[in-house]
Amino acid sequence: MKIKAIVFDLDGTLLDTLDDLTAALGHALGALSYAALDKARVRRYVGNGVPRLIERALYFLINGVDPKSDSETIGDRELFDACLSVFTEYYDKHNADFTKPYEGVSEMLAAAKCLGLKTAIVTNKYDGAARALKDKFFSSVDVVVGAQDGIRPKPAPDGVKKALELIGVDKSQAVYVGDGETDMKTANNCGIVSVAVTWGFRDRAVLDEYNPNFVIDKPSELFDALKSHGLLD
Numbered sequence: 001m002k003i004k005a006i007v008f009d010l011d012g013t014l015l016d017t018l019d020d021l022t023a024a025l026g027h028a029l030g031a032l033s034y035a036a037l038d039k040a041r042v043r044r045y046v047g048n049g050v051p052r053l054i055e056r057a058l059y060f061l062i063n064g065v066d067p068k069s070d071s072e073t074i075g076d077r078e079l080f081d082a083c084l085s086v087f088t089e090y091y092d093k094h095n096a097d098f099t100k101p102y103e104g105v106s107e108m109l110a111a112a113k114c115l116g117l118k119t120a121i122v123t124n125k126y127d128g129a130a131r132a133l134k135d136k137f138f139s140s141v142d143v144v145v146g147a148q149d150g151i152r153p154k155p156a157p158d159g160v161k162k163a164l165e166l167i168g169v170d171k172s173q174a175v176y177v178g179d180g181e182t183d184m185k186t187a188n189n190c191g192i193v194s195v196a197v198t199w200g201f202r203d204r205a206v207l208d209e210y211n212p213n214f215v216i217d218k219p220s221e222l223f224d225a226l227k228s229h230g231l232l233d
Contacts, residue, residue, distance in 0.1 A: 003231045005169040006112055006222075007160055007192075008141075009178035010123035010130060011046060012200030014105050015137065018043055019098035020091070025057055028087035032079065034061050043201050047180040048154075049124035049147050050091075054083050088126070095129050101137055102199055104219035109140055111223060115232065118142050120163035124153045124182070142167050155185030160192065175213075175226065184210030193231070195222065 011017045018039060026036030037045075037057055045056040048070070058074045059067040067073075074080060112119050121144040123130050130146030143166045145151065151158040164174055176187040179200025184207065187194030196212035197219075198204045207215060214225045226232045 001172055001231075002233065003117070003173050003175055003193075003226065005118040005120065005164065005167055005174040007120045007122055007163055007174055007176045009176075009180070009183045010121050010125055010133065010144075012179035012202070013177060013183070013197055014101060014109075014121065015099055015133060016102055017095075017099045017133075018046070018201065020095055021046060021053070023097070024087050024091040024094060025053065027090045028054070028083045029057065029061070031086045032083055034058070037061075046201055047124070047182045050087060050126055051080075051084060052124075054080060054087060058083060091129060092132075095133060096136055099133065099137075102219065108219035108222055109138060113140055115223070118167040118169055120144070120167055122154065122159040122163050122176075122186075123147070154182050155189055157186065157190040160186060160190045175231065177222070179207075181206055181210055184212055187212070195225065 008014050022039045022042045025042060029036055045053050052070065055073055056067055058080065059072060062074055109119060119141045121134055121141055123146050125146050127146030127148040130144050134141055134144040143163050145159045145163045147153055151162060160176060164171055171190055171192045175193040175195055176190065177195040177197060178184065179197045180202045184194055184196060194212040195214045195216060196207040198215065198217050216222055216225055223232060
């Protein structure tokens, strides 16, 4: 069946947000008298939303090791809430200081429109920031679904299902494009064709573990990959 829509992850897929996330996290940690983390470590911790980023960062700073799973938490809700509050206040003002689309992304989205495809963004970034960044950089994208009450974060399928409902496309006529293991799990949980991109926050070896339907190294390869497998004319 030919596709009618493409659902994209945001951070690491459409936008390089790592510098601004690192700065916001450093600001929040510093306000609580903790050391900032380097960008390489922050890169490993992103992908599951700001709350999980903060949880991972605090866990490392308190215990000296990375958390092995999402069930490992610091247990100090007051500290966590304080850090999240400072982060959010800062990031709302500075989420586009250094953030920019990856090379070729704007052209990829323009090509999607020329092909008559609907487009959506589904992200674990909190909804307010997701909408602000979508409006600033990607006004042509039809809908954005960020982290919000009533929608479980990825890899749960809720956000993708909501986005497809809003644009009126069945999952059998859509593909999901993302840069991380959370995205590949999301696609699997949705029963939707997955496209992994290698320019984002995870290395190809990590992506290959989840057996994506397609792997692309630059945005211009997306439509050739889909056409070669009969998903586009």
